[in-house]
Amino acid sequence: MQSLTVELGERSYPIYIGQNILSEALITPFIKGNQVMVVTNDTIAPLYLDTLLKCLPGLTVDVTVLPDGESFKDLTHLNLIFDKLLECRHNRTTTLIALGGGVVGDMTGFAAASYQRGVDFIQIPTTVLSQVDSSVGGKTGVNHPLGKNMIGAFYQPQLVLADISVFTTLPDRELSAGLAEVIKYGLIYDYTFFCWLEENIDGLVARDPDILMQAILRSCEIKAEVVAQDEKEGGIRAWLNLGHTFGHAIETHQGYGRWLHGEAVAAGTMMAMALSLSMGWLSPEDVDRARTLFEKTNLPILPPDNMGEDDFLELMSVDKKVLNGELRLVLLETLGKAVVTADYSKEKLMRVLSA
Amino acid sequence: MQSLTVELGERSYPIYIGQNILSEALITPFIKGNQVMVVTNDTIAPLYLDTLLKCLPGLTVDVTVLPDGESFKDLTHLNLIFDKLLECRHNRTTTLIALGGGVVGDMTGFAAASYQRGVDFIQIPTTVLSQVDSSVGGKTGVNHPLGKNMIGAFYQPQLVLADISVFTTLPDRELSAGLAEVIKYGLIYDYTFFCWLEENIDGLVARDPDILMQAILRSCEIKAEVVAQDEKEGGIRAWLNLGHTFGHAIETHQGYGRWLHGEAVAAGTMMAMALSLSMGWLSPEDVDRARTLFEKTNLPILPPDNMGEDDFLELMSVDKKVLNGELRLVLLETLGKAVVTADYSKEKLMRVLSA
Numbered sequence: 001m002q003s004l005t006v007e008l009g010e011r012s013y014p015i016y017i018g019q020n021i022l023s024e025a026l027i028t029p030f031i032k033g034n035q036v037m038v039v040t041n042d043t044i045a046p047l048y049l050d051t052l053l054k055c056l057p058g059l060t061v062d063v064t065v066l067p068d069g070e071s072f073k074d075l076t077h078l079n080l081i082f083d084k085l086l087e088c089r090h091n092r093t094t095t096l097i098a099l100g101g102g103v104v105g106d107m108t109g110f111a112a113a114s115y116q117r118g119v120d121f122i123q124i125p126t127t128v129l130s131q132v133d134s135s136v137g138g139k140t141g142v143n144h145p146l147g148k149n150m151i152g153a154f155y156q157p158q159l160v161l162a163d164i165s166v167f168t169t170l171p172d173r174e175l176s177a178g179l180a181e182v183i184k185y186g187l188i189y190d191y192t193f194f195c196w197l198e199e200n201i202d203g204l205v206a207r208d209p210d211i212l213m214q215a216i217l218r219s220c221e222i223k224a225e226v227v228a229q230d231e232k233e234g235g236i237r238a239w240l241n242l243g244h245t246f247g248h249a250i251e252t253h254q255g256y257g258r259w260l261h262g263e264a265v266a267a268g269t270m271m272a273m274a275l276s277l278s279m280g281w282l283s284p285e286d287v288d289r290a291r292t293l294f295e296k297t298n299l300p301i302l303p304p305d306n307m308g309e310d311d312f313l314e315l316m317s318v319d320k321k322v323l324n325g326e327l328r329l330v331l332l333e334t335l336g337k338a339v340v341t342a343d344y345s346k347e348k349l350m351r352v353l354s355a
Numbered sequence: 356m357q358s359l360t361v362e363l364g365e366r367s368y369p370i371y372i373g374q375n376i377l378s379e380a381l382i383t384p385f386i387k388g389n390q391v392m393v394v395t396n397d398t399i400a401p402l403y404l405d406t407l408l409k410c411l412p413g414l415t416v417d418v419t420v421l422p423d424g425e426s427f428k429d430l431t432h433l434n435l436i437f438d439k440l441l442e443c444r445h446n447r448t449t450t451l452i453a454l455g456g457g458v459v460g461d462m463t464g465f466a467a468a469s470y471q472r473g474v475d476f477i478q479i480p481t482t483v484l485s486q487v488d489s490s491v492g493g494k495t496g497v498n499h500p501l502g503k504n505m506i507g508a509f510y511q512p513q514l515v516l517a518d519i520s521v522f523t524t525l526p527d528r529e530l531s532a533g534l535a536e537v538i539k540y541g542l543i544y545d546y547t548f549f550c551w552l553e554e555n556i557d558g559l560v561a562r563d564p565d566i567l568m569q570a571i572l573r574s575c576e577i578k579a580e581v582v583a584q585d586e587k588e589g590g591i592r593a594w595l596n597l598g599h600t601f602g603h604a605i606e607t608h609q610g611y612g613r614w615l616h617g618e619a620v621a622a623g624t625m626m627a628m629a630l631s632l633s634m635g636w637l638s639p640e641d642v643d644r645a646r647t648l649f650e651k652t653n654l655p656i657l658p659p660d661n662m663g664e665d666d667f668l669e670l671m672s673v674d675k676k677v678l679n680g681e682l683r684l685v686l687l688e689t690l691g692k693a694v695v696t697a698d699y700s701k702e703k704l705m706r707v708l709s710a
Contacts, residue, residue, distance in 0.1 A: 083499075086499055086505060089672055089673055114469075114507060116507075144434075151470065154472050154473065232472075232473075
């Protein structure tokens with residue numbers, strides 16, 4: 001097992017990463033009271049709920065099972081968690097445990113942030129995506145029909161337990177979507193890691209546990225480093241959104257859940273790279289290397305056919321990075337270094353959107 | 356005009372209290388971006404919205420008008436604020452302004468805490484209750500059918516502007532309900548202020564502006580002092596909930612909005628005092644003095660006839676002060692000093708509930 005700490009002063013917390021590490025000894029030290037609410041979904045519950053429950057002896061444990069999918073990440077389904085917490089009389093010392101992917105993690109985190117104005121929570125992410133992305137950094141929340149993740153809170157867990165053994169039951173498409181974010185870390189922050197990914201992409205797609213563990217550890221390290229520098233996204237943290245402004249537009253346009261988040265990020269990253277290329281920052285070879293890596297990971301490299309430039313403009317205008325009416329984008333200065341800027345050619349952006 | 360500061364480190368903020376102080380010069384220095392969303396209700400909008408809008412020149416101002424009343428303080432109506440923010444493309448630099456009573460303030464504050472994971476907000480409380488209570492201390496949130504204020508956040512405003520001129524349009528019943536909390540401050544924290552209230556209660560009920568201003572200023576000072584010592588209610592802040600555990604049970608049982616919050620707090624405070632009396636902490640004279648003060652303020656001193664001890668026990672068991680299954684109550688050690696304790700006779704509590 002490996003561990004690292006997300007350094008956020010009094011809100012610091014550890015991430016444990018390993019194989020078959022779901023155990024009482026690791027979890028219970030982080031539970032203060034005697035009540036626990038496990039939040040999971042109807043795909044994960046049959047697979048791992050029993051294993052988790054065995055790690056929680058002597059505690060009053062209740063369970064909320066949500067329907068699986070991004071389309072249920074809304075206020076209505078968030079309220080199911082509050083219903084259950086109140087029906088079961090959970091008090092301020094309760095601990096929420098998120099067992100599932102990013103949707104379960106984000107919703108449970110926001111429920112924990114808001115229930116009685118804040119209770120503890122623990123994340124047990126069960127997808128590649130949630131292990132490397134939503135479990136680090138405390139962004140919690142739900143979607144609104146007019147924009148993704150528009151309602152939420154910055155709220156840190158007590159512990160993240162990333163058990164890579166659960167990937168044995170992860171569908172191929174989910175694996176690939178998670179690897180899109182792993183590739184993103186190389187692109188924005190660490191050229192050496194990007195090169196390592198080029199060498200090891202076949203092993204990752206084939207689910208080699210040792211290679212997967214290295215990729216997850218390095219991704220979490222990068223995200224933790226970035227978040228520690230900028231918890232509330234005043235600056236460098238926005239780098240993590242490479243491909244996300246385009247990607248969120250794709251997800252919203254197609255209807256939440258149709259495109260997986262990572263798939264939209266892959267296509268969105270290629271759009272950000274096309275713009276970076278036309279600004280003269282990246283070379284055609286740089287773009288080819290990223291495209292090849294996404295293709296080997298079985299990820300889409302183009303946005304959906306049915307989206308035009310007007311769709312993108314409309315949906316991108318609600319992005320959280322809009323500042324006083326101006327859309328800032330995350331672009332690449334070079335492979336391994338991102339930049340957040342509104343200083344790009346609008347004409348070149350339009351050409352990318354209409355391509 | 357008087358002003359005081361709620362001292363909370365980097366989250367400190369000023370409260371301005373005065374007559375006819377709604378003005379551009381006081382508000383605009385606290386607005387960072389160029390977008391403002393005013394949230395108000397359909398009672399207050401016709402009275403004061405135009406005056407406020409004149410204080411916001413050169414800004415893009417949108418307005419959300421909520422239905423008036425505690426029964427609308429829920430996730431469904433909270434979402435109306437998010438709808439409007441997104442429809443009008445408000446970004447992270449927007450400022451929400453709450454123009455209304457406690458319901459508007461609590462909902463706007465929680466919307467500000469949650470929209471894009473946190474934007475600025477300003478409180479312009481228009482009732483006695485909200486000027487002395489919800490505007491100080493950053494408790495925001497909405498109700499759940501199973502419990503009051505169960506969903507929310509601690510989130511501080513940039514500014515509170517308490518203009519007592521708006522009391523000219525405040526219904527008598529609302530005035531009295533607000534004064535219940537003013538009396539509470541004397542009871543829990545400041546015997547001298549309690550005596551001052553006994554002397555000045557007729558002036559308060561008659562809406563003498565100078566007396567009202569003194570009462571509001573002293574109440575805000577006390578609340579600010581308490582909150583500065585204990586922002587997230589680990590200790591002394593719970594004193595502010597004198598009468599609230601009983602009171603919330605009354606409000607929930609009767610249906611939100613039937614009993615005004617302050618009315619429920621008055622009856623609840625008399626129950627807490629009855630228990631304090633039977634514990635031997637208060638004298639019968641102490642209880643009489645408080646009863647007289649509530650009566651002169653036209654407040655109820657008994658819970659509703661249709662509530663029995665089972666109703667109270669059921670509803671009080673979800674109170675946020677329940678700790679590991681044990682209900683802590685705010686009682687009085689003496690006039691002017693509260694105590695939070697689970698160390699009371701359960702038998703005596705039952706006698707109070709069944710009285």
